[in-house]
Amino acid sequence: MNKESDMRREEEALLHTYNRFPVVLERGEGVYLYDTEDKKYLDFAAGIAVQALGYGNQKYNEALKKQIDKLLHTSNLYYNRPVTEAAEKLLAASGMDRVFFTNSGAEAIEGAIKAVKKYAYLRDGHTDHEIIAMNHSFHGRTLGALSVTGNKHYREAFEPLPGGVRFADFNDLKSVEREITDKTCAILFEVVQGEGGIYPATVEFMKGIKKLCKERGILLILDEIQCGMGRTGEMFAWQKYGVKPDLMTSAKALGCGVPVGAFLMAERVAKKSLEPGDHGTTYGGNPLVGAAVSAVLDIYQEMDLLSHVREVSSYLEQKLDALVKEYEFLTARRGVGLIQGVVTKKTVGTITAKALEKGLLIISAGSDVLRFVPPLVIEKEHVDEMIVKLKEALEELTFES
Numbered sequence: 064m065n066k067e068s069d070m071r072r073e074e075e076a077l078l079h080t081y082n083r084f085p086v087v088l089e090r091g092e093g094v095y096l097y098d099t100e101d102k103k104y105l106d107f108a109a110g111i112a113v114q115a116l117g118y119g120n121q122k123y124n125e126a127l128k129k130q131i132d133k134l135l136h137t138s139n140l141y142y143n144r145p146v147t148e149a150a151e152k153l154l155a156a157s158g159m160d161r162v163f164f165t166n167s168g169a170e171a172i173e174g175a176i177k178a179v180k181k182y183a184y185l186r187d188g189h190t191d192h193e194i195i196a197m198n199h200s201f202h203g204r205t206l207g208a209l210s211v212t213g214n215k216h217y218r219e220a221f222e223p224l225p226g227g228v229r230f231a232d233f234n235d236l237k238s239v240e241r242e243i244t245d246k247t248c249a250i251l252f253e254v255v256q257g258e259g260g261i262y263p264a265t266v267e268f269m270k271g272i273k274k275l276c277k278e279r280g281i282l283l284i285l286d287e288i289q290c291g292m293g294r295t296g297e298m299f300a301w302q303k304y305g306v307k308p309d310l311m312t313s314a315k316a317l318g319c320g321v322p323v324g325a326f327l328m329a330e331r332v333a334k335k336s337l338e339p340g341d342h343g344t345t346y347g348g349n350p351l352v353g354a355a356v357s358a359v360l361d362i363y364q365e366m367d368l369l370s371h372v373r374e375v376s377s378y379l380e381q382k383l384d385a386l387v388k389e390y391e392f393l394t395a396r397r398g399v400g401l402i403q404g405v406v407t408k409k410t411v412g413t414i415t416a417k418a419l420e421k422g423l424l425i426i427s428a429g430s431d432v433l434r435f436v437p438p439l440v441i442e443k444e445h446v447d448e449m450i451v452k453l454k455e456a457l458e459e460l461t462f463e464s
């Protein structure tokens with residue numbers, strides 16, 4: 064068995080929906096991954112912002128192993144203690160009142176959409192409510208999540224998608240205001256647009272939207288799937304702005320590797336939206352993911368991970384700013400905490416491919432942005448190492464072009 068045969072077998076068996084990097088990853092340790100040939104990679108992708116604790120956290124692994132030996136799954140027809148504990152901890156961390164666990168981010172978005180629609184329906188009995196979402200947003204690949212994803216490239220072949228969605232420009236309050244009608248039941252956006260190119264919401268936008276929602280009786284849904292779970296230095300990015308949503312979604316780092324998402328809401332919404340029979344999931348919130356979420360939230364606290372993110376991210380920002388100054392084809396840095404983007408005039412795919420050769424995993428966001436979403440446990444020395452490797456990659460590009 065070698066790398067080429069591994070890759071060929073996978074290409075022949077799996078549906079070809081990804082153009083993968085030519086590497087077969089096998090194991091992880093701390094903030095490093097190793098491939099089947101034992102080559103070491105510094106991981107600044109974290110499985111797309113999932114592996115917040117890196118790899119091989121003992122406490123996390125032990126919690127999962129213990130739960131596997133006890134009970135994996137029971138369905139939502141019965142009570143289970145791990146999910147109750149996970150829910151209580153997540154509500155405490157978010158200040159929300161109710162949570163529904165899903166198996167992915169897209170399903171969390173689906174659930175939030177259903178909740179706001181049901182809320183609006185119970186309020187006025189109409190069935191033609193609208194949601195305002197943003198251009199360049201990303202909310203997932205299911206049909207409902209695509210219906211609120213403002214990117215033609217992801218949507219076009221799958222039209223018609225569920226309707227009743229209007230798109231406005233992110234960080235443009237006037238543009239959102241223009242799309243409001245008497246049917247608008249919710250406004251949805253990412254506090255930091257991820258796939259769309261790492262654009263943080265402005266303070267004015269966050270506060271302005273909150274005010275609009277209050278005045279017009281519209282629910283605010285914030286998608287924290289990528290930017291949440293500590294990545295910005297707050298548990299959830301909205302906490303930085305002091306703008307609390309009526310509903311929010313989480314996933315990615317929520318389980319640090321087990322497939323779990325969640326949509327959460329205020330009691331006021333919960334009381335008048337989804338009821339028994341309205342929504343369900345076979346796996347969602349089973350004992351295994353309950354144990355994972357619970358362990359993750361405990362570990363965040365014990366490590367004081369949010370303080371760590373604030374400290375190490377300001378160092379990363381300095382280093383990335385210096386990089387942008389140094390290379391004329393790097394034009395800007397955007398981001399908050401450990402979700403950062405660097406805009407490049409050179410093809411982003413060429414850079415990430417070169418970085419891989421140098422033993423660095425980084426990914427893209429949109430067509431021209433290098434995305435940095437490392438494990439939250441990285442140290443300054445890993446930032447230094449990343450910069451060295453990235454420069455090696457960039458130097459070869461400069462040379463070749």
Ligand SMILES: *Cc1c(COP(=O)(O)O)cnc(C)c1O
Pocket residue numbers: 167168169170172201202203204253257258286287288289290314315324
């Ligand atoms: C990744 C992502 C999703 C979709 O999550 P999946 O688990 O891939 O379904 C939704 N919203 C945002 C902001 C994301 O980054």
